[in-house]
Amino acid sequence: MTAEATAAPLLTVVPGRDGVDLAAAQRAVADLLVALGRDPESAHLADTPRRVAHAYAELLTPREFNLTTFPNDEGYDELVLARSIPVQSLCEHHLLPFQGVAHVAYLPGERILGLSKLARVVELFARDLQVQERLTKQVADWLWQHLAPKGVGVVVEAEHLCMSLRGVRAAGSRTVTSALLGTLRADARSRQEFFTLTGVGGTHRS
Numbered sequence: 001m002t003a004e005a006t007a008a009p010l011l012t013v014v015p016g017r018d019g020v021d022l023a024a025a026q027r028a029v030a031d032l033l034v035a036l037g038r039d040p041e042s043a044h045l046a047d048t049p050r051r052v053a054h055a056y057a058e059l060l061t062p063r064e065f066n067l068t069t070f071p072n073d074e075g076y077d078e079l080v081l082a083r084s085i086p087v088q089s090l091c092e093h094h095l096l097p098f099q100g101v102a103h104v105a106y107l108p109g110e111r112i113l114g115l116s117k118l119a120r121v122v123e124l125f126a127r128d129l130q131v132q133e134r135l136t137k138q139v140a141d142w143l144w145q146h147l148a149p150k151g152v153g154v155v156v157e158a159e160h161l162c163m164s165l166r167g168v169r170a171a172g173s174r175t176v177t178s179a180l181l182g183t184l185r186a187d188a189r190s191r192q193e194f195f196t197l198t199g200v201g202g203t204h205r206s
């Protein structure tokens with residue numbers, strides 16, 4: 001085990017995701033405004049295609065970060081949990097936001113992770129067109145692969161605007177998803193501890 005921190009640079013572009021073509025997005029938004037019966041030349045709408053294209057580009061582009069890890073010199077062998085990490089993502093069915101919080105935990109192996117990276121990993125996968133189940137699983141799988149911990153637990157609780165603003169209009173309803181790996185999945189006591197610490201309760205069925 002090395003004594004120093006390591007900070008491996010990460011690819012922020014997730015496989016299968018192309019960058020946003022701003023000019024094409026801008027044209028498409030102008031067409032959408034016309035299709036919605038609006039005048040894209042009006043004073044307030046004139047710059048809207050550019051604003052919307054940039055807004056979507058921002059929402060779909062994660063920030064670069066380094067995966068900084070440290071040796072687990074003390075042999076810390078309890079859960080490390082970051083609670084209530086803000087999540088903002090876009091539902092891929094309606095292109096409307098869903099937002100809420102993620103609780104992300106791992107049981108360390110030989111290395112511990114820079115704490116901010118738990119929130120950065122959430123953002124890495126949230127800045128995409130998503131379904132909540134995939135987002136939850138991607139965060140868990142990514143930590144499992146890059147940190148080699150003994151266990152990983154991820155819970156996401158979010159409100160989908162496509163469910164609250166329109167359609168069924170179930171305002172205030174929050175969807176809870178979870179992904180457990182390693183000891184947190186296999187061991188009932190660890191699983192229970194994780195759900196107790198997140199405040200979600202012991203409702204997970206493996």
Ligand SMILES: Nc1nc2c(ncn2[C@@H]2O[C@H](COP(=O)(O)OP(=O)(O)OP(=O)(O)O)[C@@H](O)[C@H]2O)c(=O)[nH]1
Binds near residue numbers: 131132133160167
């Ligand atoms: N499983 C899952 N479903 C989602 C997520 N976000 C949105 N949806 C659902 O995707 C479904 C799309 O269903 P459709 O019946 O094709 O769409 P719709 O006619 O707009 O459906 P309503 O929302 O019921 O009006 C809806 O039930 C949404 O609630 C998500 O993260 N996970």
Ligand SMILES: [Zn+2]
Binds near residue numbers: 093094162163
């Ligand atoms: Zn939706």
